[in-house]
Amino acid sequence: LSNYLMRMSLPLNTSNHQIVMTEAQLETLRRQICVYSTICSQLVEMHKIMSQQAASSRDHLLFDPVMGGQTFRPSARQRWTPSQSQIDILDRVYEASNGNPNKQKIKDITAELSQHGPVSETNVYNWFQNRKARAKRKQQPLPRKEGDSEVDTDGESSKEKKLRLETESKREEV
Amino acid sequence: LSNYLMRMSLPLNTSNHQIVMTEAQLETLRRQICVYSTICSQLVEMHKIMSQQAASSRDHLLFDPVMGGQTFRPSARQRWTPSQSQIDILDRVYEASNGNPNKQKIKDITAELSQHGPVSETNVYNWFQNRKARAKRKQQPLPRKEGDSEVDTDGESSKEKKLRLETESKREEV
């Protein structure tokens, strides 16, 4: 995409003090600019949406209504939801260490994570447990390799997020 | 930002077959396009970063949009949608076995289902998990009797929700 964006050119056939462009050139220019405009708009829109999502999933226990009575169900979140920065740190630590972190290690990690949001040692412990367990399950289906793989919608990982914009602009007026 | 992006203009003083622009106009055009280019680059970069973050936590099974050329479409099924025949089979198996299918069972079921459409073992696993969880939830909202002497049809309240963690270490986000 970046490459495409960059493939923009301007006519430079100068003559004296004035630059002359054919209508075809101008039309090309208009179209290119229109593409730019469209892409920018869509990127801005996409960014807005993603920002909202990121923010909505990040509102931790902003307020804890201490429910004095016990009859009302707690509408507050009761499950730790690590922030993105916390996940990054955990990922990094997990990659670095090939084993279950001991008590002290967990304390350290918890301390570091707590600078990016509320977290307890239990949370960290569980996270590593789950991480390991699920990494292992991903490997179990390996011992089998028949002729080939069926069609599938299985746990394949592609580090891409979908783009939902289309670069097309069918307008003539600029 | 959007407003700013849109404030772009092109000289339209046509003369015959050629369009004449002064150097000042061309310079302005260059600058404007440069702004567009910069903004687009930055937005693309930002989008990349956010996509990576989003993908790092949970890598969806999407295939690459492969935006080649000038058009790219997001068209991709990102979620397994079982066919009716598959659902029938799953329902039948679920009714027959009131328990969690073990690994081998899942393989068998998957094998059978794959004759009616693409499916993975993970899909089957999830299906049973969800099925059970939602069947249980349908019964959870047991209307609490306000009065008393509720005829306990079954002492099924063994699964008491004791605990409920305490998200200690709740410090203020700064």
Place this chain on the structure above:
DNA sequence: AATATATGAATGAACG
């Protein structure tokens, strides 16, 4: 189209 519901998938926490 906009909203509501159903449901596949992800994941923190608990259990044995």
Place this chain on the structure above:
DNA sequence: CGTTCATTCATATATT
């Protein structure tokens, strides 16, 4: 530790 449960998120489908 491996497995299972419970909750939540995101999207496909249905409804208006």
